[in-house]
Amino acid sequence: MTATTDGTPGAEIPGKPSASKTDTGARPSTKEAAEHAAQRAAAHLLSRQDPDGWWKGDLETNVTMDAEDLLLRQFLGIQDERITMATARWIRAQQREDGAWATFHGGPGDVSATVEAYVALRLAGDDPAGPRMAAAAAWVREAGGVARARVFTRIWLALFGWWRWEDLPEMPPEIIYFPKWMPLNIYSFGCWARQTIVPLTVVAAHRPVRPASFALDELHTDPANPNPPRPPARLTSWDGVFQRLDKALHVYRKSAIRPLRRAAMKACARWIIERQEDDGCWGGIQPPAVYSIIALHLLGYDLDHPVLRAGLESLDRFAVWPDKDTRMIEACQSPVWDTCLATIALADAGVPADHPALVKAAGWMLDEQITKSGDWSVQRPGVPPGGWAFEFHNDNYPDIDDTAEVVLALARVDHPDTGRLKSAIERGVRWNIGMQSKNGAWGAFDADNTSPFPNRLPFCDFGEVIDPPSADVTAHVVEMLAALGLEHDPHTRRGIEWLLAEQEENGAWFGRWGVNYIYGTGSVVPALITAGLPASHPAIRRAVAWLKSVQNEDGGWGEDLRSYSSAQWVGRGASTASQTAWALLALLSAGERDSAVVERGVHWLARTQTEEGTWEEPYFTGTGFPRDFSINYHLYRLVFPLTALGRYVRGEPFADAAKGV
Numbered sequence: 244m245t246a247t248t249d250g251t252p253g254a255e256i257p258g259k260p261s262a263s264k265t266d267t268g269a270r271p272s273t274k275e276a277a278e279h280a281a282q283r284a285a286a287h288l289l290s291r292q293d294p295d296g297w298w299k300g301d302l303e304t305n306v307t308m309d310a311e312d313l314l315l316r317q318f319l320g321i322q323d324e325r326i327t328m329a330t331a332r333w334i335r336a337q338q339r340e341d342g343a344w345a346t347f348h349g350g351p352g353d354v355s356a357t358v359e360a361y362v363a364l365r366l367a368g369d370d371p372a373g374p375r376m377a378a379a380a381a382w383v384r385e386a387g388g389v390a391r392a393r394v395f396t397r398i399w400l401a402l403f404g405w406w407r408w409e410d411l412p413e414m415p416p417e418i419i420y421f422p423k424w425m426p427l428n429i430y431s432f433g434c435w436a437r438q439t440i441v442p443l444t445v446v447a448a449h450r451p452v453r454p455a456s457f458a459l460d461e462l463h464t465d466p467a468n469p470n471p472p473r474p475p476a477r478l479t480s481w482d483g484v485f486q487r488l489d490k491a492l493h494v495y496r497k498s499a500i501r502p503l504r505r506a507a508m509k510a511c512a513r514w515i516i517e518r519q520e521d522d523g524c525w526g527g528i529q530p531p532a533v534y535s536i537i538a539l540h541l542l543g544y545d546l547d548h549p550v551l552r553a554g555l556e557s558l559d560r561f562a563v564w565p566d567k568d569t570r571m572i573e574a575c576q577s578p579v580w581d582t583c584l585a586t587i588a589l590a591d592a593g594v595p596a597d598h599p600a601l602v603k604a605a606g607w608m609l610d611e612q613i614t615k616s617g618d619w620s621v622q623r624p625g626v627p628p629g630g631w632a633f634e635f636h637n638d639n640y641p642d643i644d645d646t647a648e649v650v651l652a653l654a655r656v657d658h659p660d661t662g663r664l665k666s667a668i669e670r671g672v673r674w675n676i677g678m679q680s681k682n683g684a685w686g687a688f689d690a691d692n693t694s695p696f697p698n699r700l701p702f703c704d705f706g707e708v709i710d711p712p713s714a715d716v717t718a719h720v721v722e723m724l725a726a727l728g729l730e731h732d733p734h735t736r737r738g739i740e741w742l743l744a745e746q747e748e749n750g751a752w753f754g755r756w757g758v759n760y761i762y763g764t765g766s767v768v769p770a771l772i773t774a775g776l777p778a779s780h781p782a783i784r785r786a787v788a789w790l791k792s793v794q795n796e797d798g799g800w801g802e803d804l805r806s807y808s809s810a811q812w813v814g815r816g817a818s819t820a821s822q823t824a825w826a827l828l829a830l831l832s833a834g835e836r837d838s839a840v841v842e843r844g845v846h847w848l849a850r851t852q853t854e855e856g857t858w859e860e861p862y863f864t865g866t867g868f869p870r871d872f873s874i875n876y877h878l879y880r881l882v883f884p885l886t887a888l889g890r891y892v893r894g895e896p897f898a899d900a901a902k903g904v
Contacts, residue, residue, distance in 0.1 A: 273842045274892060276849035281888035285592045287856030288585055288881055289600050296600075296607030298585040299578040300878025301563050301571075304867070305346040306334045307356050307396075308529060308572040310363035312558065314399050315533050317366055318453055319546065321555070329570035331367035334360050335375070336569070342378025343386075347804050347863040347873040349817075354386045355396040358462060362400070371461060380461040388464040390471065395705045398443070402537075403455040408447070410470045412701035413492035415499070416444040416507040419514060423621055430621045431694040433687075433710035434640045436703065437618075438518070438531035442538035445511050448496075448504065449541045485699045512542050516550055518618075520636040522560070523553030527634025528575040529561045574867070574874075579611055579645050580633050581878045586652035588882040591889035597657040605656040608649050609667050613641045619678065622690045626677030629670030643678050643685050644716045644756065646671050647723040654726065672727065675720050676734050683737030684712030684745075685720045687756065706868030713755030714745050715766040722770035730774045739774055742767055743782055750785030751814065758822070758864045758873075759806045760813055764790060765825025769832040772895075778834040787833050789814070790826050791840050798843035799851075800826040801862070807869040820858035821876075823847055824883035831890050845891055848884050857881045 271279065292298055309330050316322050337360075338344055343352025344360045361379045369376050383389070389400065400406035419441065421428035429437045460466035476482035515535045518525055525531040536554045544551050563571045586604045594601060614628050617639035630641030631649045650671045658664045680691045692710040697703055721738040729735050746752055746767075747760070754762030768786050776783060792814075794800055799818025806812035816822075827844045835841050852858055858880040865874030 271849075273845050277845050277888045277891045280849040280852050281592050281885060281892060283852065283856035284881060284885040284888065285589055285594060285856075288589060288885060289594075292585075292600055292604070296582070296603035296605075297578045298581045298604075298878060299576060300581055300876055300881075302573045302575060302577050303571065303863075303875040303877065304574045304872065305353075305356050306337050306344050306360045306363075307346075308561075308574050309334050309570075310359035311399060311530075311533060312561075312572050313363045313366055314359075314402070315537070315558075318402055318537065319540065321546070326570060327367050329564070329568055330572075331364055331369070332569045333565075333571045334363055335369075338375060338379070342375065342380075342382040344379075346871075348861045348875065350804060350863075350873075352382060352386070354383060355392040357383055357386075358389055358392045358396050359399065361462065362405075362459065365457065365459075366455075383462045384464050389459070389462050389469060390464075393704050394702055398446070400459070402446075402451060402453065404452045405455065405459045407470070408450040408452075409493075411447070412489050413496060414440060414444050414447055414700070414702045415492060415495065415504075416448050416511050417499075417503065418444060419507055419510045426694065426696050427700070430618065430689075431692070432697050432708050433692055434526065434618060434689060435528060435531070436697065436708035438526045438528070438640075439534055439705075440702075441511050441514055442531065442534040445508050445538035445541060446534065448508060451541055481699050485701060489701045508542060512539060515539060518639050519550060519554065520557075520638060522636040523555075523557035524560075524636060525554075526640050527632060527637035529558065529572060530574065532558060532561075574872075576634050577876060577878075578635055579608065579631050579649065581876075581882070582608060583631075583645065583648040583652035584882040584886075585878070587648070587655060588885040588889065590652075590655035591886045591893065593889060593893055595657075596655060601656045602658055605653055605658045605664065608653060609658075609660075609663060612667050612670065613638050614670075617641065619689055622692070623677055627670070627673060629667075629674035630678075631671065640688055641674075642688050643675055644687055644719055646675050647716075647719040650675075650723050651719075651726060668727070672724070672729075675723070679720075679734055679737070680712050682712060683734075683741040684714075684717040685738070686710040686712045687716055706871035712741070714742060714752040714763045715754050715756055717742055718752075718763075718766040718770035722773045725770070725774035735774060739771065739776070742771065746782055746785065749813070750782075750787075750789035752786075754866065755869065756866050757825070758802050758804055758866055759869075761790075761793075761800055761802045761822045761825050762864070762866075765822075765829045768829035772832040778832075783833050787830060787835060790830055794826070794840055794843070798847035799823040800844070802864075804863060804866075804870075804873050807866075817862060818847060818851075819860050819862050819864055819880070820848060820851065821860060821864045821879040821883045824887040827887040828883075828890065831887070832895060836891065836894075841891070845888065848888060852884075858884060 313327060313330055339352060344356040345351060346353045346356050357379055394412055397406045397411055401408045401411060418429060423430050429441060432440060463469040475486050525535050532554055536551055539551055561573045563573055582604055586601055611631055613630055615638060616628050630646040632641045633645050650668050653664055653668055678690045679685055686692055687710050689710050694709060697708045717738050721735055724732060724735040751760035752763035752767045754760060764786050768783060795818045797818055800823045801816035801818045802814055802822055803812045803816035823844055827841060830841050860880035863873040863875040864879055865876045867874050
């Protein structure tokens with residue numbers, strides 16, 4: 244890549260191909276195509292930087308976020324006509340032809356999403372006899388009715404009298420008193436789950452009902468018997484044990500000591516308030532904020548109370564307005580993650596390390612480092628803080644993945660305050676090392692969060708509720724440590740050993756936080772190479788062979804989210820820019836730069852790039868909970884292809900550039 248005199252990438256006009264590549268009619272070489280695409284992508288990415296130094300793409304999930312926002316406003320009595328209509332417009336636009344709503348683009352209908360979307364549209368005034376609403380209701384009935392929806396969905400219905408509280412699993416607020424050594428204490432849950440469960444125990448203890456003005460009989464297979472009993476699981480199975488435990492908790496509710504219960508709810512309130520962030524949200528994510536507001540309101544906090552007022556104001560910051568009449572709710576926001584990935588991409592594309600955009604990005608990231616202890620310190624009390632979170636405001640829950648990638652990004656920038664930069668990197672490395680789990684790997688937020696019990700609870704059917712180590716997070720930490728010259732450190736070697744043991748028989752690695760085996764493999768192979776494994780290592784060759792075997796006919800790579808549930812989707816799906824980039828990053832690091840497979844992948848990226856320099860990507864390639872919650876990171880389609888194209892053009896400069904920082 245060339246650079247202009249002011250340091251911005253590219254001598255050509257962004258968005259316009261050079262004459263030498265179009266006027267002759269000849270197909271450009273692979274390197275020319277990659278250079279041209281990288282130049283346009285870098286220019287576009289630079290144009291999207293916020294004046295304060297950060298990048299943030301929209302974080303799209305599914306319509307349950309939008310529906311629950313309307314349901315919250317209905318429950319609290321703070322409806323806003325403009326918000327209701329704009330949100331309903333977005334929900335309608337996501338409906339499938341068969342009447343259902345999916346949880347990801349191109350996916351199958353989902354009962355819970357469809358029930359919540361339908362209810363939200365009824366609150367917005369949609370006629371249940373209308374063709375689209377009638378189709379949705381018919382689809383729900385055919386899928387088994389509301390009884391087949393997740394617990395969270397039925398909790399929302401119970402708030403308005405559409406479902407009986409007695410027919411929901413029980414979770415007592417007294418759980419707040421369980422010591423950390425006791426099974427099912429709140430710290431045995433993943434951070435996102437504990438932030439949600441603590442306020443929900445208060446809600447479930449109160450069992451509030453604010454009756455709606457209409458019934459939902461059309462969503463039941465038998466309105467007279469909406470929750471037909473199911474045969475219990477065998478007592479000798481874990482499911483059977485926890486079903487009986489839930490029955491015991493229902494009995495306990497009737498005989499709970501009232502002073503103890505009141506004290507437990509007050510303890511939950513203190514726990515919730517102590518974890519409210521400076522901007523009013525909780526954990527930087529929308530669901531805990533919603534349930535925390537309801538819980539505190541039920542405990543007597545007025546909507547004008549500073550805690551609730553700040554909480555409600557924070558919810559408005561989760562709203563994205565694609566146009567003036569349409570409103571979408573983000574489940575969370577990803578500025579730290581997007582900024583570190585953008586910085587790495589631009590550095591790989593040849594943007595100078597002292598470029599003003601990179602220096603400003605580094606300055607913003609330095610300001611975001613977390614220097615106080617959070618919930619992670621329950622398991623690691625002796626580890627000094629120093630991590631980074633995913634969001635704008637989330638001091639309680641820095642995460643290991645973001646910290647590793649931020650350190651990698653900072654190591655690529657010539658920041659004028661070298662002392663501050665090195666100190667921040669040292670703190671981040673020390674914190675990440677301190678968060679290593681006993682098996683040598685890393686989870687996302689906590690160390691050794693591997694209890695087998697929370698996922699068994701009938702209450703916890705909303706997705707993954709624990710945070711065990713994963714290959715993708717571990718790979719990013721290993722890559723960071725090795726890039727800083729710590730490839731022989733015992734912590735790094737233990738991480739490498741764990742990764743090698745986790746390789747699947749087909750040569751791939753499972754992707755916990757991205758879809759799926761392409762993401763896992765695209766994360767692990769570059770890390771192992773950076774850590775010193777030769778490209779000839781059997782594990783690397785197996786991974787390369789697998790990636791080659793799943794390349795699509797068009798030259799790209801894609802993997803459907805259903806790969807989490809069905810082997811037939813593993814490595815299979817429509818080609819996407821982000822997944823093609825992940826495959827290329829692995830292949831390039833493994834020495835496959837001159838292979839026909841890589842050339843075809845590079846040409847796919849160059850051919851599908853839009854005029855403005857990015858890529859279209861309606862498919863969801865991010866993962867919240869495998870099988871249950873999927874994410875479309877709108878910046879993935881830009882930062883990862885730019886990284887891959889930059890490394891194709893410029894080789895693999897990353898490890899050498901960062902070592903010794």
